[in-house]
Amino acid sequence: MPAAIVRGGLPWKPGSADPPTAVMPGGWHYFTAQEARAVEAFVDRLIPPDPQTPGGKDCGCAVFIDRQLAGPYGRNESYYMMGPFQQGTKQQGPQSALTIAQQYRKALGALDNACRGKYGGRTFADLSDGEKDEVIKGLEDGSFKLEDFDAQSFFNLILTDTRNGFLADPIYGGNKDMAAWKMIGFPGARYDYRDWIDRHNERIPLPPVGINNHPNWSQ
Amino acid sequence: MARKLPQKDAVIVGLGWTGSILAHELCNAGLDVVAIERGPWRDTATDFLISYAQDELRYRLQHELFLRPAQITVTFRNNAQQTALPVRNWGAFMLGNGVGGAGVHWNAETFRFLPTDFVCRSHLVERYGEKFLPEDMTIQDWGVTYDDLEPHYDAFEYLCGTSGTAGNLNGTMLTGGNPFEGPRSRPYPTPAQKQGYGHTLFAEAAKQLGYKPYPQPSGNLSQAYTNPLGVKLGQCTYCGFCEWFGCANYSKASPQTTILPVLLRNSNFEARTECEVLRINLDSSGKRATGVSYVNSSGEEFEQPADLVLLCGFQLFNVQLLLLSGIGTPYDPQTGNGQIGRNFTHQTMSTAVAFFDKDKYNFNPFFASGAIGMCIDEFNGDNFDHSQLGFVGGGYIGQVRTNGRPLESMTVPPGTPAWGIKWKEALRDNYLSSMIVSGACHASFYSYRDIYLDLDPTYKDRFGRPLMRMTIDFHENELKMSAFLTDKYAEILQQMGAKQIVKQPRKGPYDVTDYQTSHLCGGAIMGDNPGHSALNRYLQSWDVPNLFVQGATAFPQNAGYNPTGTVGALAFWSAKAIVSQYLKNPGPLVHA
Numbered sequence: 001m002p003a004a005i006v007r008g009g010l011p012w013k014p015g016s017a018d019p020p021t022a023v024m025p026g027g028w029h030y031f032t033a034q035e036a037r038a039v040e041a042f043v044d045r046l047i048p049p050d051p052q053t054p055g056g057k058d059c060g061c062a063v064f065i066d067r068q069l070a071g072p073y074g075r076n077e078s079y080y081m082m083g084p085f086q087q088g089t090k091q092q093g094p095q096s097a098l099t100i101a102q103q104y105r106k107a108l109g110a111l112d113n114a115c116r117g118k119y120g121g122r123t124f125a126d127l128s129d130g131e132k133d134e135v136i137k138g139l140e141d142g143s144f145k146l147e148d149f150d151a152q153s154f155f156n157l158i159l160t161d162t163r164n165g166f167l168a169d170p171i172y173g174g175n176k177d178m179a180a181w182k183m184i185g186f187p188g189a190r191y192d193y194r195d196w197i198d199r200h201n202e203r204i205p206l207p208p209v210g211i212n213n214h215p216n217w218s219q
Numbered sequence: 220m221a222r223k224l225p226q227k228d229a230v231i232v233g234l235g236w237t238g239s240i241l242a243h244e245l246c247n248a249g250l251d252v253v254a255i256e257r258g259p260w261r262d263t264a265t266d267f268l269i270s271y272a273q274d275e276l277r278y279r280l281q282h283e284l285f286l287r288p289a290q291i292t293v294t295f296r297n298n299a300q301q302t303a304l305p306v307r308n309w310g311a312f313m314l315g316n317g318v319g320g321a322g323v324h325w326n327a328e329t330f331r332f333l334p335t336d337f338v339c340r341s342h343l344v345e346r347y348g349e350k351f352l353p354e355d356m357t358i359q360d361w362g363v364t365y366d367d368l369e370p371h372y373d374a375f376e377y378l379c380g381t382s383g384t385a386g387n388l389n390g391t392m393l394t395g396g397n398p399f400e401g402p403r404s405r406p407y408p409t410p411a412q413k414q415g416y417g418h419t420l421f422a423e424a425a426k427q428l429g430y431k432p433y434p435q436p437s438g439n440l441s442q443a444y445t446n447p448l449g450v451k452l453g454q455c456t457y458c459g460f461c462e463w464f465g466c467a468n469y470s471k472a473s474p475q476t477t478i479l480p481v482l483l484r485n486s487n488f489e490a491r492t493e494c495e496v497l498r499i500n501l502d503s504s505g506k507r508a509t510g511v512s513y514v515n516s517s518g519e520e521f522e523q524p525a526d527l528v529l530l531c532g533f534q535l536f537n538v539q540l541l542l543l544s545g546i547g548t549p550y551d552p553q554t555g556n557g558q559i560g561r562n563f564t565h566q567t568m569s570t571a572v573a574f575f576d577k578d579k580y581n582f583n584p585f586f587a588s589g590a591i592g593m594c595i596d597e598f599n600g601d602n603f604d605h606s607q608l609g610f611v612g613g614g615y616i617g618q619v620r621t622n623g624r625p626l627e628s629m630t631v632p633p634g635t636p637a638w639g640i641k642w643k644e645a646l647r648d649n650y651l652s653s654m655i656v657s658g659a660c661h662a663s664f665y666s667y668r669d670i671y672l673d674l675d676p677t678y679k680d681r682f683g684r685p686l687m688r689m690t691i692d693f694h695e696n697e698l699k700m701s702a703f704l705t706d707k708y709a710e711i712l713q714q715m716g717a718k719q720i721v722k723q724p725r726k727g728p729y730d731v732t733d734y735q736t737s738h739l740c741g742g743a744i745m746g747d748n749p750g751h752s753a754l755n756r757y758l759q760s761w762d763v764p765n766l767f768v769q770g771a772t773a774f775p776q777n778a779g780y781n782p783t784g785t786v787g788a789l790a791f792w793s794a795k796a797i798v799s800q801y802l803k804n805p806g807p808l809v810h811a
Contacts, residue, residue: 004260006318006490010483011260019271046638053643073281080288080307082678088304091730092295095304136638159638167625168276183643184650186585186625189273191467192456193586200416201581211271 022212023173025063029070030101035108037125039065043162045132053183054176056162064165064174065104065158074101100157107154110146111135170210181208188213221512221520227253230511230525232496232540235320236783237769237790238531239474239482240378243448244794245527246485248802253523254490255513257532258286258317262475267323267465275624279463282309284324286316291495293535294675295731297692299552305678305686310732312565312739313463314533318492321533321737321783322473326462326589326621327438329381329472330780331372331788333600334365334401339665339776342601343611352611353696355668357562359775362747362756365401368788371795373404375787376436379472380444380452383407383436397433399596412441412455412591417582417654421618422593424714430595435619436784437590438472448481459622461589471589491515497682499528499544499766508766514682526805527797530768537772538563538672538742539687547743547753547762550671552690558753558761560673562666562741563689564777567614567697569725570659571709572630573717577652580716584623584651592619598704599779600663610699614662614779616708620655630655633721654712658736660704666776667694672742693727701725738782740774748811755809757796758789764807767793 004011028036043056043065056062068074076099085097096103112123115135119127124135138144139155146154165174167181169189175181181188188208196204207215228250231238238254245252261267261284277283294303315321335342338360343352352358376383385406386396411434414422422432439455446452455470469476482488493516500509500522510524530537541559542549550560575582594617596602605611622628630653631645675688705724712720725735746752749761754773760766769790771782778785800808 004492006260006483006492007488008483008486010262010480013265016265017268018266019268020274020277047643048640050640050643053647078282078287078289078308080292080305082305084677086302086304089297089301089728091297091728091732092301092304093310093732094307133639140637163629164276164280164626167629168280169274171274172276181625183647184625186623186650190585191269191273191458191460193458194454194456196583197413197415197457197586200419202583203581204583211274 020171020211022171023063023067025060025173028066030074031066031069034112034123035105036062036066038108038112038123041125041132042136042158043165045129045136046159046162047166053179056166058176059166059179060174060176061162061165064168064172065161067173068161069101069104075099103154103157107146107149110149111154114144114146170213178208178210178213221522223522223524227251227523227525229527229529230255230523231529231531232511233257233320233530233532234318234474234490235315235531235533236322236474236787238320238529239478240787240790241529241531241769241794242488243478243482244798246482246488248798249487251487252489253525254488255494255496255511255523256318256490256492257495258492260490260492261317261319261323261465263465263467263469267467269467272464272467273458273460275460275626279624280626282313284317284463284465285309286314290316291680291686293687293689294678295689295691297690297728298669299690303675303688303690306731311730311735312737313734314535314737318479318490319474323465323475324463325783326781327471328590328619328781329376329379329436329438329784331401332365332778332780332785333399333602335601336778337361337364346601347606347611353694356696357666357668359562359744359746359751361775362745362752363792368785368792369401369404371788371791372784374791375784377408378446378448378477378787379438380408380440380446381436381438381472382409382412382441384411384434386433395433397594397596398431399599399602407436409441409444412437412439412588413457414591414593415583415586417584417620418591418593418618420715421711424711425593425595428711428714430597432593432595435590435592435594435617437588439466439588439590440470440472446477448478450477450480452476455588457586457588457591459585459587459624461587461621495682496540497684499530499540499546501544501546501763505545506763508763526765528766530766531770534739534742534770534772535672535687537768537770539674541743541753541768542674543684546760546766549673552669552671555668558743558751560671560742562744562775563670563672563691564664564666564740564774565691566736566738566777567662567664567701567725568658568660568735569662569701569705569723570656571705571712571720571722573654573712573715574632574649574719575652575654575717577648580652582651582654584620584628587621587623589621591621592617594619598707608699608703610696610703612663612665612696612700612779614660614704616660616704616711617658618654618656619658628655632719654717659708660701661779661781662697662700662704663779664697664777666741692729693725698725698727736781738771738777740771740777740782743768743772744775745773746775755807755811757808758793759801759808765805767797769793
């Protein structure tokens, strides 16, 4: 938006707004086919399916991450990315010269290479559930090393993004059909609870609503 | 080559709360005023729309309404032995951007400081003796008293329509309010907000333990309100998408909902947005500001001359501009000389997470506002005897839970794996019955010799100017205080019937990735003497009398409350001095 001179009254242009763009399913915008296989497998172990609630894969967490990495989040657009780059203390926060999207690319490549080495030539997606969990535990505690990439940093990054995909508004590609919100009992993008604030310790029967998602709206 | 623009009576740097208040007061006094704002124009109808304002990912996690570090940031280190590195993504604090500033996204928790907070040093020395204070603690008296500011606290609260219950009305104590507050001349303009189940349970338990809980004073209004300027605010709907977000209901007090509609009708006011002030210009004596230089979004540089300069930016950038402009002497922690950059403080935050029986308790945490909650002040300031405790300072303790937003409400009992089916089950089973209150213990942060701001020697902003460097860590005093307050909060949670309590007292080192309010203070503090302050009691620069510096920059140390109420009161107090004294006779208002 260009610099504006504002005087004489509140500026007003009818119809101006900046709604979020809904993620359209289908295809990958950032991940290669191999990366997508690895991430779908990964998110489904981080958040496994159960009889009531789908897992990370069917909730669309991999789609969420893919679309995020293809956009400003993946490009670190809001980050200060001027050098010099140097590692600091934990308290000084992330100091990588790589964007988040570049970090995923590098780490996923290293992950599949490490798996091939340890599991007889099989990549992460081709491991059994037990083996995948072994790998993820190893990334979590740092014992499963990735070449040229810190295992725990990658684990923390993908865990955060998976959880965000699970619980964010479905408009971003995850939390399919608001499954996660139904699981926990969060009514979603509702905005008026004046009739409810005084109703203490009651189970409120409001099904969740998303920004472009409501049980009464046809899809 | 910078283009020189026509002279204005006053130029205001930053159009947030203080910029809006000052602009309005000066325009009413007949001045020709221009406000220069780094960020974009923002307004409810175009930017905080009810159909998509409730987007946790966009606004809370990805900070869409905030300043981006890509635009400007700061560097950070714990101590002088470390190399400061850039804050590449916000963590410990989030900085506002755009018209309305932090007033757009704040919680609207609207407190007054205690009378003793303004005479912090002399009060504590009188009660406990000089030796009770750590040798390197640099707290000071403010140079103004609570009584000086009372009419201006009142003005800010009535501007906002603040919802609350008075505790001390001109010396008469009223039940239900804060028994420790300084006397107020009028009740709050609107009644306190309603409280949710968790907040109410906390208040009951606190009463059972002998405390006197009171509703948190809220700028999210309990009912529709027309302020003294004639601007109308709506009734808060307890939507739970308050802090970090713009309000779609016109029910959160902000410059947009209280001042701007009237200010913009003034023909003698102009705002220029997406323009960044590079420096305050001085004449050859160095004692008079001639105006500011700024760059617009196309990169063109302008010089805006003005008779009066008001620095109304966020605390960090006020200090940065003073240093970049060569105003005052930069603080040197070795010698202790120099006023600009010293007495830099933040806020000491802690909490305890509580898990309750899910078959008996359903807190519906999403029914909330940004300033809902019940608080106790028994352990704030010097309201309690510190002599056997080994620390000074304190804070309010409250069940001030503002939301049930899922991405911020994932805390599960300790020992739960971070992933897998057990994590999923724990989240499912605890979401409605856990009590996660990040702001439960909201305590003071006193000032120290080795906590300060200066210009970074290495890292630059996009104009090539040095970034502000923060050198900050926790001292024993604040950590002891935090442990004490956290224990008190945990006792109340116990009384409430929690089955498991996980205490999280503040621990060092200061971590710039861990959010702990955006209440950064100090760096150009007010006082009664230029030997130990940058500003006089009216926020006028001792060095450059036609420059006034607003905001929490002026706080000599931070108290156990959210700062905005005091920032607003100081703005009205300073504005009154400018209009009634300075404009009639420009020059130093205080001769020390």
